[in-house]
Amino acid sequence: MSGDVISTRRETLVVIGNGMVGHHCVEQLIALGALSHYEVHIFGEERQRAYDRVHLSEYFGGRDAESLAMGEQALYQQPGVHLHLGTPVLEIDRDHRQVVTASGRTAYDQLVLATGSFPFVPPIQGAEGTSRLVYRTLDDLDAIRQAADGARRGVVVGGGLLGLEAANALRSLGLEAHVVEFAPRLMPVQLDAEGGAALRARIEALGVAVHLSRATSAIIRGDEYRWRMNFADGEHLETDLVVFSAGIRPQDALARSAGLNMAERGGVVVDNHCRTSDPAIHAIGECASWNGQVFGLVAPGYQMARLVAARLLGQTGEPFTGADMSTKLKLLGVDVGSIGDAQGATPGSRSYRFIDEATAAYRRLVVSADGQHVLGAVLVGDNSYYDTLLQYAQNGIKLPQEPASLILPQSGGSPALGVDALPAAATICSCHNISKGAVCCQVDAGVTDLGELKANTKAGTGCGGCSALLKQVFEHELSARGVVVDRSLCEHFAHTRQELYDIIRVEGITRFEQVLARHGKGELGCDICKPAVGSILASCWNEPVMDPALVPLQDTNDTFMANMQKNGTYSVVPRIAGGEITPEKLIVLGEVARKYDLYTKITGGQRIDLFGAQLHDLPDIWGELIAAGFETGHAYGKSLRTVKSCVGSTWCRYGVQDSVGMALQLEHRYKGLRAPHKIKFGVSGCTRECAEAQSKDIGVIATDKGWNLYVAGNGGMRPRHAELFATDLDDQTLVRYIDRFLMFYIRTADRLQRTSTWRESLEGGLDYLREVIIEDSLGLAAELETQMQLVVDRYECEWTNAINDPEKLKRFRTFVNDGRGDPDIHFVKERGQRRPARATELTLIPVTEEAL
Amino acid sequence: MTQAQALSIEPNDPVAHWHTLCHRQDLVANSGVVAWFAGAQIALFHLPQGGSGGQVYAIHNRDPQSGANVIGRGMVGRIKDAAVVASPLYKQHYRLEDGQCLEQPDQALQVWPARLRGDRVEIYAPGNRSAMNI
Numbered sequence: 001m002s003g004d005v006i007s008t009r010r011e012t013l014v015v016i017g018n019g020m021v022g023h024h025c026v027e028q029l030i031a032l033g034a035l036s037h038y039e040v041h042i043f044g045e046e047r048q049r050a051y052d053r054v055h056l057s058e059y060f061g062g063r064d065a066e067s068l069a070m071g072e073q074a075l076y077q078q079p080g081v082h083l084h085l086g087t088p089v090l091e092i093d094r095d096h097r098q099v100v101t102a103s104g105r106t107a108y109d110q111l112v113l114a115t116g117s118f119p120f121v122p123p124i125q126g127a128e129g130t131s132r133l134v135y136r137t138l139d140d141l142d143a144i145r146q147a148a149d150g151a152r153r154g155v156v157v158g159g160g161l162l163g164l165e166a167a168n169a170l171r172s173l174g175l176e177a178h179v180v181e182f183a184p185r186l187m188p189v190q191l192d193a194e195g196g197a198a199l200r201a202r203i204e205a206l207g208v209a210v211h212l213s214r215a216t217s218a219i220i221r222g223d224e225y226r227w228r229m230n231f232a233d234g235e236h237l238e239t240d241l242v243v244f245s246a247g248i249r250p251q252d253a254l255a256r257s258a259g260l261n262m263a264e265r266g267g268v269v270v271d272n273h274c275r276t277s278d279p280a281i282h283a284i285g286e287c288a289s290w291n292g293q294v295f296g297l298v299a300p301g302y303q304m305a306r307l308v309a310a311r312l313l314g315q316t317g318e319p320f321t322g323a324d325m326s327t328k329l330k331l332l333g334v335d336v337g338s339i340g341d342a343q344g345a346t347p348g349s350r351s352y353r354f355i356d357e358a359t360a361a362y363r364r365l366v367v368s369a370d371g372q373h374v375l376g377a378v379l380v381g382d383n384s385y386y387d388t389l390l391q392y393a394q395n396g397i398k399l400p401q402e403p404a405s406l407i408l409p410q411s412g413g414s415p416a417l418g419v420d421a422l423p424a425a426a427t428i429c430s431c432h433n434i435s436k437g438a439v440c441c442q443v444d445a446g447v448t449d450l451g452e453l454k455a456n457t458k459a460g461t462g463c464g465g466c467s468a469l470l471k472q473v474f475e476h477e478l479s480a481r482g483v484v485v486d487r488s489l490c491e492h493f494a495h496t497r498q499e500l501y502d503i504i505r506v507e508g509i510t511r512f513e514q515v516l517a518r519h520g521k522g523e524l525g526c527d528i529c530k531p532a533v534g535s536i537l538a539s540c541w542n543e544p545v546m547d548p549a550l551v552p553l554q555d556t557n558d559t560f561m562a563n564m565q566k567n568g569t570y571s572v573v574p575r576i577a578g579g580e581i582t583p584e585k586l587i588v589l590g591e592v593a594r595k596y597d598l599y600t601k602i603t604g605g606q607r608i609d610l611f612g613a614q615l616h617d618l619p620d621i622w623g624e625l626i627a628a629g630f631e632t633g634h635a636y637g638k639s640l641r642t643v644k645s646c647v648g649s650t651w652c653r654y655g656v657q658d659s660v661g662m663a664l665q666l667e668h669r670y671k672g673l674r675a676p677h678k679i680k681f682g683v684s685g686c687t688r689e690c691a692e693a694q695s696k697d698i699g700v701i702a703t704d705k706g707w708n709l710y711v712a713g714n715g716g717m718r719p720r721h722a723e724l725f726a727t728d729l730d731d732q733t734l735v736r737y738i739d740r741f742l743m744f745y746i747r748t749a750d751r752l753q754r755t756s757t758w759r760e761s762l763e764g765g766l767d768y769l770r771e772v773i774i775e776d777s778l779g780l781a782a783e784l785e786t787q788m789q790l791v792v793d794r795y796e797c798e799w800t801n802a803i804n805d806p807e808k809l810k811r812f813r814t815f816v817n818d819g820r821g822d823p824d825i826h827f828v829k830e831r832g833q834r835r836p837a838r839a840t841e842l843t844l845i846p847v848t849e850e851a852l
Numbered sequence: 853m854t855q856a857q858a859l860s861i862e863p864n865d866p867v868a869h870w871h872t873l874c875h876r877q878d879l880v881a882n883s884g885v886v887a888w889f890a891g892a893q894i895a896l897f898h899l900p901q902g903g904s905g906g907q908v909y910a911i912h913n914r915d916p917q918s919g920a921n922v923i924g925r926g927m928v929g930r931i932k933d934a935a936v937v938a939s940p941l942y943k944q945h946y947r948l949e950d951g952q953c954l955e956q957p958d959q960a961l962q963v964w965p966a967r968l969r970g971d972r973v974e975i976y977a978p979g980n981r982s983a984m985n986i
Binding site for chain 1 (some may be wrong): 873874878880881882883885886887888893896899901914918919920921922925926927928929930931932933935936938940941943945
């Protein structure tokens with residue numbers, strides 16, 4: 001097929017394991033052109049292809065298996081790539097160079113072991129079923145979710161990094177979470193005593209109970225909860241489920257039975273080139289033991305994967321000589337950072353410490369005996385110091401005169417090592433091994449967009465911890481080359497939508513002409529900036545869109561307060577709040593539709609859409625609808641559309657709250673709110689989620705204690721599940737959070753940016769959003785609520801306003817000088833209703849208007 | 853479509869005249885309305901800043917992309933210093949001055965010379981009938 005005349009036998013490469021590291025290896029192999037040398041077989045034990053284990057806890061926050069998947073499915077669909085999922089390898093037959101699975105044997109020329117690790121569960125008497133859960137795979141998470149059904153309390157055994165992640169997962173399932181740790185402090189590997197104490201204080205403040213220096217001796221039946229954990233010191237704790245997260249062990253059974261050399265503490269022994277004792281077999285990631293060490297982080301695993309991919313294609317690759325175990329995390333929303341020699345174990349090292357007992361913040365800087373270099377650091381509560389400290393440590397940068405300044409609070413934000421001080425070899429993204437030099441190369445090659453940089457280099461797409469630094473370096477390098485990134489809205493405004501919003505609000509501007517004269521160029525504006533400003537003015541001041549000064553700003557659908565269809569006619573959508581409608585009103589809709597011969601269809605948002613009205617019909621149609629008690633549905637606006645609901649506790653045997661009542665309250669509160677794009681809500685009366693709230697911008701799901709709030713979901717072209725934002729809210733708090741969320745979105749989003757893409761573009765992600773909305777970190781909450789209240793108070797039905805104003809009705813004429821309708825609009829009947837005639841059908845219609 | 857082609861736009865056409873289409877108060881500032889003129893649909897845009905009393909443009913109402921008569925309901929704006937209207941359906945821009953489509957050089961809308969005369973809005977076109985039902 002390739003046209004090669006000489007047929008050379010392609011070798012077979014088998015990769016066992018399709019986790020993050022195994023996937024990275026395959027990705028690298030293919031990128032290096034492996035498919036012209038190898039037929040590649042990948043065996044994965046799990047049913048899913050490789051997924052992002054680093055962000056596993058987000059599975060309970062609304063992300064599904066597909067959105068956690070690594071890379072594109074297409075990678076595994078190329079000719080020459082064979083992915084065998086749900087197929088554990090049972091044996092490696094080294095004599096015949098074959099791997100054995102339940103479905104047969106596959107011969108290999110080269111074999112890569114990437115089997116990862118498994119959670120270590122200490123042998124505790126009585127641990128079984130829901131008292132012996134683990135936290136490693138999606139199946140494990142499904143088991144936890146199942147166990148959480150009907151449960152009130154959950155315990156995690158293990159206060160390390162993964163244990164705290166698991167505790168967070170329990171919390172997002174609505175459980176009271178407890179952490180039981182054997183050591184006298186949390187995260188004993190990464191933190192020192194003071195750091196552990198600060199982290200404990202923070203986590204306890206979040207409602208997670210922490211039990212230290214506790215060894216579990218047995219688990220027996222509980223009295224008030226399902227289980228009772230007995231501790232060696234005589235204490236006990238009752239719980240409904242127990243998740244073990246007490247460390248990992250290399251998944252090395254296969255290698256062991258194949259007779260490969262094993263390390264004393266587990267793992268396949270590998271050398272600096274990831275070679276095992278069999279020259280045809282390499283091992284990478286958490287199943288490999290280098291120098292007696294197993295690396296449980298993704299970055300060293302990726303480093304090994306790159307090395308082996310290069311070696312298999314005859315390249316040398318960079319030898320593996322150990323890895324930096326520095327980590328920066330957000331655990332339960334608390335920043336935790338650990339760099340290098342965090343415990344100060346280096347002989348002669350000295351430490352600087354900063355302890356803030358008021359907010360439970362802690363920072364420690366470990367410096368060399370000569371006081372010249374950073375050896376390590378511990379951060380709890382604020383990771384903004386991390387990037388700079390890591391660069392000092394990794395690149396041996398000489399400490400400043402006053403080393404303590406690197407960890408002391410600064411009024412102007414954390415100290416930043418100017419990115420130009422970084423050497424070209426400085427690693428920016430350790431997951432994908434991208435140096436500052438590599439970023440510079442991209443800029444030199446003409447890349448001016450951060451997204452493009454990420455796509456080209458993959459920088460910032462692993463754990464994501466480097467994204468802030470990456471952006472900083474990128475923008476610095478751009479401006480060093482004199483590149484100004486153009487974020488202008490259009491030729492009339494050298495501002496982003498967000499900047500225009502601030503200008504309009506701060507200066508109290510109410511007219512387009514004012515903002516154009518003061519901050520724009522030229523006259524008149526265009527169809528980009530006018531609707532954008534029109535929407536901002538409406539969001540800020542909420543004056544009727546039909547006011548003469550505002551009319552020219554509205555996009556055509558807003559101008560005529562109806563949705564233009566392909567033949568120039570309009571569809572009419574009255575508000576049916578929450579999808580609830582009386583029989584009387586339903587009859588009126590039917591009668592109006594019959595009278596004006598409107599095609600009638602139920603929408604996805606539990607409303608009724610009436611199609612085929614001409615411009616001059618609109619006021620008559622609305623006159624009848626308003627007289628029957630309807631109001632506009634804003635289906636034409638970038639504004640709140642619908643609040644979809646299920647019947648909830650009023651009728652449904654499963655419902656736990658009145659979802660229709662809440663939907664009505666929310667729809668009536670936010671109706672008419674203009675935003676950067678349309679907004680949809682859903683309210684479900686129980687966890688069965690019949691209103692599909694998790695696909696909406698705002699999703700509300702009833703719990704037996706109140707409401708869970710989900711945000712930033714989307715259906716449409718790129719579906720995105722909404723993320724769990726806050727749990728068990730009472731009615732008032734729910735409304736306040738939604739007020740703040742929507743106004744913050746309106747304030748900061750780009751033009752035509754839905755909440756989903758806005759949320760994805762927010763630096764700091766969901767945690768940042770929680771800080772702003774729930775913890776009020778920007779001090780904006782009261783202002784956002786006031787703004788929302790102003791918009792709510794000024795609501796009026798635009799159609800009622802228009803039909804009472806002859807001046808405004810003037811516009812609703814097909815011809816200003818003639819009473820006729822548009823003679824070029826033709827309908828045909830289909831399934832008992834009329835629809836626009838297709839071009840091919842027009843010849844069948846007698847022409848009544850003759851040419852001049 | 854056939855109506856428009858039948859209508860000559862040469863200002864020096866021997867049989868062309870100025871025709872009154874509607875009143876000034878029928879226009880909407882910085883926006884469009886549509887008038888009926890002997891079988892043709894003419895979109896009228898009023899830009900009050902242009903000249904004394906402002907400029908009126910007359911352009912054909914039919915959107916060539918969709919075949920629908922909707923140009924008069926598009927947004928006006930200024931792009932590269934030319935007054936334009938954006939089609940409300942697929943957003944192509946047409947210059948009000950000469951009807952040229954900015955995105956597709958091979959497409960242009962018919963235009964008519966137009967003016968404000970006292971209270972009246974007039975276009976220059978063949979035919980001898982006033983289009984105003986007054």
